Amino acid sequence: MATTALDQPHAHAAHAEKTGLWSWLTTVDHKRIGILYGATAFFFFLLGGIEALIIRIQLARPDNNFISPETYNQLFTMHGTTMIFLAIMPLSSMLFNYLIPLMIGARDVAFPRLNAFSYWVFLLGGLFLNASFLFGAAPDTGWYGYANLTSRQFSAGPNVDFWNMGLQVLGVASLAAAVNFFVTIVNMRAPGMTMMRMPMFVWMSFITQILLLLAFPVIAVALILLMFDRFFGTHFFIPAGGGDPLLWQHFFWVFGHPEVYILILPAFGVVSEVLPVFSRKPLFGYAAMVFSGVFIAFLGFGVWSHHMFTTGMGPIADTFFSLSTMLIAIPTGVKIFNWMGTMWFGSLQFRTPMYFAVAFIAMFIIGGLSGVMHASPPADLQQNDTYFIVAHFHYVLFGGSIFALTAGAYYWWPKMFGRMLDERLGKVHFWLMLLGFNLTFFPMHFVGLNGMPRRTYTYPAELGFTALNQIETAGSLLLGLAFLVFLINVVRTSRGPRNALADPWNGATLEWAIPSPPPEWNFERVPVVDGRDPLWEEKRKNGGRLPEPVAGTGAGIHLPNPSYWPLVTAVGVTAVFIGILESPRWGPWGIIVAVALLLFGLYSWLFEKGYSEFRTPSHGGH
Amino acid sequence: MTDHAHALETSTGLDSRKLAIWTFIGSECMFFATLISNYLVHKGKSLVGPFAHEVWKDPATGKVFEPIIEIPLVTVGTALLLFSSLFIVLALYGAQKGNRKMLIGWLAATILCGMFFVGMQVYEFTHFVHKGLTLSRNMFGASFFVLTGFHGTHVTIGVIWLFTMFILALRGKLTPNRSLNLEMAALYWHFVDVVWIVIFPVVYLIR
Numbered sequence: 001m002a003t004t005a006l007d008q009p010h011a012h013a014a015h016a017e018k019t020g021l022w023s024w025l026t027t028v029d030h031k032r033i034g035i036l037y038g039a040t041a042f043f044f045f046l047l048g049g050i051e052a053l054i055i056r057i058q059l060a061r062p063d064n065n066f067i068s069p070e071t072y073n074q075l076f077t078m079h080g081t082t083m084i085f086l087a088i089m090p091l092s093s094m095l096f097n098y099l100i101p102l103m104i105g106a107r108d109v110a111f112p113r114l115n116a117f118s119y120w121v122f123l124l125g126g127l128f129l130n131a132s133f134l135f136g137a138a139p140d141t142g143w144y145g146y147a148n149l150t151s152r153q154f155s156a157g158p159n160v161d162f163w164n165m166g167l168q169v170l171g172v173a174s175l176a177a178a179v180n181f182f183v184t185i186v187n188m189r190a191p192g193m194t195m196m197r198m199p200m201f202v203w204m205s206f207i208t209q210i211l212l213l214l215a216f217p218v219i220a221v222a223l224i225l226l227m228f229d230r231f232f233g234t235h236f237f238i239p240a241g242g243g244d245p246l247l248w249q250h251f252f253w254v255f256g257h258p259e260v261y262i263l264i265l266p267a268f269g270v271v272s273e274v275l276p277v278f279s280r281k282p283l284f285g286y287a288a289m290v291f292s293g294v295f296i297a298f299l300g301f302g303v304w305s306h307h308m309f310t311t312g313m314g315p316i317a318d319t320f321f322s323l324s325t326m327l328i329a330i331p332t333g334v335k336i337f338n339w340m341g342t343m344w345f346g347s348l349q350f351r352t353p354m355y356f357a358v359a360f361i362a363m364f365i366i367g368g369l370s371g372v373m374h375a376s377p378p379a380d381l382q383q384n385d386t387y388f389i390v391a392h393f394h395y396v397l398f399g400g401s402i403f404a405l406t407a408g409a410y411y412w413w414p415k416m417f418g419r420m421l422d423e424r425l426g427k428v429h430f431w432l433m434l435l436g437f438n439l440t441f442f443p444m445h446f447v448g449l450n451g452m453p454r455r456t457y458t459y460p461a462e463l464g465f466t467a468l469n470q471i472e473t474a475g476s477l478l479l480g481l482a483f484l485v486f487l488i489n490v491v492r493t494s495r496g497p498r499n500a501l502a503d504p505w506n507g508a509t510l511e512w513a514i515p516s517p518p519p520e521w522n523f524e525r526v527p528v529v530d531g532r533d534p535l536w537e538e539k540r541k542n543g544g545r546l547p548e549p550v551a552g553t554g555a556g557i558h559l560p561n562p563s564y565w566p567l568v569t570a571v572g573v574t575a576v577f578i579g580i581l582e583s584p585r586w587g588p589w590g591i592i593v594a595v596a597l598l599l600f601g602l603y604s605w606l607f608e609k610g611y612s613e614f615r616t617p618s619h620g621g622h
Numbered sequence: 623m624t625d626h627a628h629a630l631e632t633s634t635g636l637d638s639r640k641l642a643i644w645t646f647i648g649s650e651c652m653f654f655a656t657l658i659s660n661y662l663v664h665k666g667k668s669l670v671g672p673f674a675h676e677v678w679k680d681p682a683t684g685k686v687f688e689p690i691i692e693i694p695l696v697t698v699g700t701a702l703l704l705f706s707s708l709f710i711v712l713a714l715y716g717a718q719k720g721n722r723k724m725l726i727g728w729l730a731a732t733i734l735c736g737m738f739f740v741g742m743q744v745y746e747f748t749h750f751v752h753k754g755l756t757l758s759r760n761m762f763g764a765s766f767f768v769l770t771g772f773h774g775t776h777v778t779i780g781v782i783w784l785f786t787m788f789i790l791a792l793r794g795k796l797t798p799n800r801s802l803n804l805e806m807a808a809l810y811w812h813f814v815d816v817v818w819i820v821i822f823p824v825v826y827l828i829r
Contacts, residue, residue: 110638179645187632187641213645217653225660228768233758236660242667242761251656603786614795 018562026562028112029520033119034098035416040123041090046483047130048082051075053480056440060473062461072457073140074159078130080143081163084263085170086126088397091405092266093122096181096205098416102511102518103199105190105527110183112560113605114176120570121173128574129166132159139163142455144256145226147237147248152230158581161230164223165577171216171223172573178212181205190510192529196290199509200283203290204269207297208262214301215258222251231583246311253304261300263397265293267404268335271357274407275339277505278354279346282533285338292331292338299328309377310384318377325375332368336361351505352426356407359434363399367392370445385455388448394441406433406486414500417493418517425489432482439475443468502549508533515549521557565605572598643806647813654817657772658824661765668760672753675829690755692746693826699742700822703777706735707815710784710808717791717801725796729788729804732811736781743774766825773821776814783807 018027027033055075058066067075097115101108109115132138137159141149150160185206189198198206226248228234235241237248276283283289305313305321313321339361348354370392374380383389406429414420447465448454459465503512510527511518513535531537539546575597579590609615632638671678672687679686709732716724747767755763787804790796796804 111642175649179642179649182645183638183641187634187636187638189633193633213649214652217649218656221653221656221660224772225768228757228764233756234764234768235758235761236664236764241758242664242669244663244667247660247663251660254656613800614790 026564038094044086051079056473056476069457074138077139106188117566118177124574125169132162147245178209182209200272201269204265208265211258215255219255253307257304258300267401270404270408274357278349281346284341292334295331309380353407353411355430360403367395386448387444391444418498429485436478508536515551521554524552561610569601572601661769664761664765668762702735706732720798
């Protein structure tokens with residue numbers, strides 16, 4: 001039988017479950033790394049949420065001075081940066097990590113230590129970015145840090161540098177993870193799992209990795225150029241020296257627009273897994289779903305200037321970017337109709353994940369419609385930099401990504417932790433979130449069209465924005481409450497027994513064929529796949545439900561050894577950027593020490609016992 | 623983890639590490655595409671000299687700045703870098719065939735070419751600074767140093783990588799069934815060369 005590289009028979013004893021802090025610091029198990037990603041990202045999500053609530057309290061009254069304008073700038077910048085880079089992206093990474101190997105029938109990702117490295121770099125990058133609060137120097141130039149607001153002349157403090165270096169560190173994590181998952185999906189599929197049999201979540205994740213690989217280098221270079229402007233006296237974005245501030249916008253959005261698909265495509269994948277299972281029907285139009293995802297990603301690189309209509313690019317550029325943007329509505333529409341086609345005549349089961357998935361479709365349509373509106377340059381000239389835009393992207397990122405990710409959380413929770421989240425609390429969570437979300441963001445369409453500018457710390461009473469803003473603030477408090485209910489659900493569930501079935505939802509994909517939570521080696525035997533919904537197929541052949549899988553001992557299965565070198569190397573990477581940040585004070589020495597640490601970690605990693613073919617393996621298994 | 627026997631067991635038949643290097647190179651293409659775009663966008667936007675190809679007279683002091691680029695020196699560096707791509711193919715062939723002499727000899731030649739290129743660049747950079755071209759002087763200086771500097775950093779990393787391979791080869795650890803380790807370094811090395819094939823005409827030859 002053709003099998004994956006990890007399916008080598010080795011003379012190993014049974015694996016004992018590893019516990020304790022050290023086992024988490026050195027873990028290379030994709031499931032544990034997934035849980036680490038999820039916990040960290042949820043922490044940052046709450047942090048970003050608190051930032052949003054402070055913003056809403058400030059805007060609850062006209063001429064309010066609950067916080068200073070400077071603090072307000074820091075809060076909206078950190079709210080955006082946190083939610084994009086530290087919450088939604090890593091929440092997707094949690095699902096990539098946990099699910100991709102399980103769904104394709106693999107025992108781990110292609111490079112388990114690189115996977116651990118990605119997580120540690122992400123964690124350190126997130127902490128680095130937020131450490132700016134401790135110095136009272138949180139980034140304050142907006143999440144897209146437009147030039148020349150970010151120049152030394154207009155931002156003398158280290159705020160922009162924290163943002164710049166923080167994003168560089170996070171970029172390293174994303175790129176390392178993207179290489180890993182790309183290779184995993186291409187190369188680690190179980191026998192019979194052809195590309196066109198992969199679960200839709202894996203397909204959307206695959207496209208996301210390609211977007212990450214192609215978009216992140218662009219922002220990396222832009223941030224490097226900004227660093228040179230701020231530290232080494234160049235004038236790339238400074239007009240006084242012959243530079244071009246608009247170039248920043250181009251670079252940023254060549255990255256930034258694919259980035260929004262990086263945020264939404266995994267959500268599409270989640271919904272495409274949840275809807276068929278709770279409709280008791282296969283996904284409608286599988287191939288159309290795959291190709292519309294590919295088409296969205298492709299077009300995503302050709303629409304960046306629709307973020308820049310107000311810069312005066314001229315009629316030809318405006319027309320091109322307007323048309324290419326409107327074109328994206330076609331593949332997106334295909335997806336929406338296919339999701340509805342999946343539910344059509346299905347025997348719908350309204351469990352909590354299904355609630356969130358259906359709401360996702362509705363909310364995402366609203367966000368999509370306002371998106372098509374400002375794809376038109378004349379409309380955009382009116383809407384740009386108003387709360388209308390804020391309403392739009394919260395409908396696609398909160399109404400879209402967060403609703404879908406929450407659906408995924410409820411759906412895969414039993415698989416990850418062996419415990420079912422409470423249905424009733426889940427539905428309370430849902431209704432509070434749906435109501436709170438719409439109360440918060442729907443009125444923003446109106447205040448936006450009436451001219452309320454975003455990123456302004458207050459507004460005078462005479463403009464008549466007060467009532468709607470108060471509704472928005474009330475809605476945001478409901479949203480906070482919704483996630484409090486979720487937390488209560490999690491705490492209550494974690495006190496209950498670990499009794500979730502392997503397949504509580506009657507799922508179609510491979511992860512439901514193994515115990516909940518799965519053993520460290522995932523599959524006792526690497527599965528052989530002969531269709532798109534392998535588990536449904538097997539149940540049909542079996543004439544109903546499958547017997548509950550028994551956890552084996554994992555004897556004879558080779559697992560990668562735990563390693564702390566990814567953590568050491570990640571500290572090295574982060575230290576390099578701290579060294580650059582502090583270079584005005586420490587000179588080159590901080591950077592030199594950091595690079596030495598990085599090289600030490602990297603070489604120890606490459607020649608680690610038990611991994612390297614150049615060293616005698618410690619377990620004698622090779 | 624990955625000797626040749628394992629490579630056959632992946633979905634594509636390709637070794638995962640080789641696929642990873644190709645993936646990384648794909649990503650690096652966008653890195654250099656952005657840097658080269660940055661150079662082209664700022665081309666001709668310098669407010670003061672010295673310039674790459676034209677003479678410039680400072681109107682304040684009357685000092686004359688000659689064109690700064692010296693094509694012959696860089697051409698030698700370019701030629702050696704391109705030849706090194708051939709050398710590493712020969713080194714890899716030696717590794718695959720178990721020909722130790724070929725492996726060590728050609729690998730050493732590759733590393734020497736890489737080191738010469740980096741040395742050439744260090745000389746060129748110092749020379750430019752002496753002639754008054756710095757990062758902050760003008761747009762040409764800024765975009766030139768950043769573009770060629772990042773390429774030079776890639777060459778340096780390549781030299782360190784190849785030197786690691788050289789030590790392994792000397793200790794007899796780069797056996798034919800482990801030659802993939804050298805092949806990965808070679809793929810990266812070829813990529814760094816190919817990028818220079820774009821940078822050299824864009825920066826030095828096109829006026």
